[in-house]
Amino acid sequence: MNANINDRKPTNDLTFSDLDKELREYAISHDVPIIQDDGLAMLESIIRIKRPKKILEIGCAIGYSAIRMASVLGSIVYTIERNEEMYNQAIENVKKANLSDKIHIIFKDALEAYDLVKDNTFDLIFIDAAKAQYMKFFNLYTPLLSTHGVVVCDNMEFHGLVEVLDNIEEYKSYSRGVRGIIRKMAKFHDELLAKEDFDTTLFEVGDGIAISVKK
Numbered sequence: 001m002n003a004n005i006n007d008r009k010p011t012n013d014l015t016f017s018d019l020d021k022e023l024r025e026y027a028i029s030h031d032v033p034i035i036q037d038d039g040l041a042m043l044e045s046i047i048r049i050k051r052p053k054k055i056l057e058i059g060c061a062i063g064y065s066a067i068r069m070a071s072v073l074g075s076i077v078y079t080i081e082r083n084e085e086m087y088n089q090a091i092e093n094v095k096k097a098n099l100s101d102k103i104h105i106i107f108k109d110a111l112e113a114y115d116l117v118k119d120n121t122f123d124l125i126f127i128d129a130a131k132a133q134y135m136k137f138f139n140l141y142t143p144l145l146s147t148h149g150v151v152v153c154d155n156m157e158f159h160g161l162v163e164v165l166d167n168i169e170e171y172k173s174y175s176r177g178v179r180g181i182i183r184k185m186a187k188f189h190d191e192l193l194a195k196e197d198f199d200t201t202l203f204e205v206g207d208g209i210a211i212s213v214k215k
């Protein structure tokens with residue numbers, strides 16, 4: 001974790017790297033799907049290049065990526081989480097990171113949280129929540145994006161399963177629910193690339209990252 005914003009330190013004599021390690025270990029041992037290392041490196045590079053004043057994250061989980069994003073340059077992060085246990089963990093972790101003044105965590109389904117953030121303009125939106133709803137999140141929140149703002153979508157490959165659509169026998173071996181998500185993710189790929197008001201590039205980084213820049 002980057003400790004350069006205001007030279008601040010986490011609480012309880014933790015260092016940023018102790019806290020980083022603690023959160024990663026917690027995520028692994030409790031099956032919390034946090035962003036992969038190379039996806040995170042890319043996200044942090046985008047933040048260094050774009051220098052966003054405000055970031056909106058859809059899908060906070062335990063606050064790991066929100067803490068990492070706020071730690072790069074001190075951007076203000078609004079992050080939305082619908083699972084109460086995750087939300088409570090995120091509150092505690094953000095306090096531990098000493099970033100409560102930088103990270104606002106909203107406990108709500110992101111499809112119902114628009115009114116709570118609509119008075120803000122965001123320079124970066126990071127979408128990392130329910131895969132079947134990506135297009136809805138994108139369409140709902142991108143009107144709040146600043147000129148030339150950037151949207152980063154994680155898990156575009158849905159754990160490598162989007163490719164399974166090319167192999168009908170393998171595709172059929174998955175449950176109806178998983179097949180539904182695979183189809184919706186593939187549709188989202190196509191619709192995102194076709195959007196005329198955004199330039200989108202898909203990267204084979206982490207679980208697949210899409211970067212869409214508002215024209």
Ligand SMILES: C[S@@+](CC[C@H](N)C(=O)[O-])C[C@H]1O[C@@H](n2cnc3c(N)ncnc32)[C@H](O)[C@@H]1O
Pocket residue numbers: 033034035058059060061062063064065066080081082083086108109110111128129130133
């Ligand atoms: C992949 S995890 C987020 C990981 C986090 N961004 C990180 O890298 O540290 C996805 C989270 O999104 C939450 N989520 C899924 N759909 C949501 C929705 N419609 N509204 C709010 N949160 C949602 C889930 O509860 C889960 O905690």
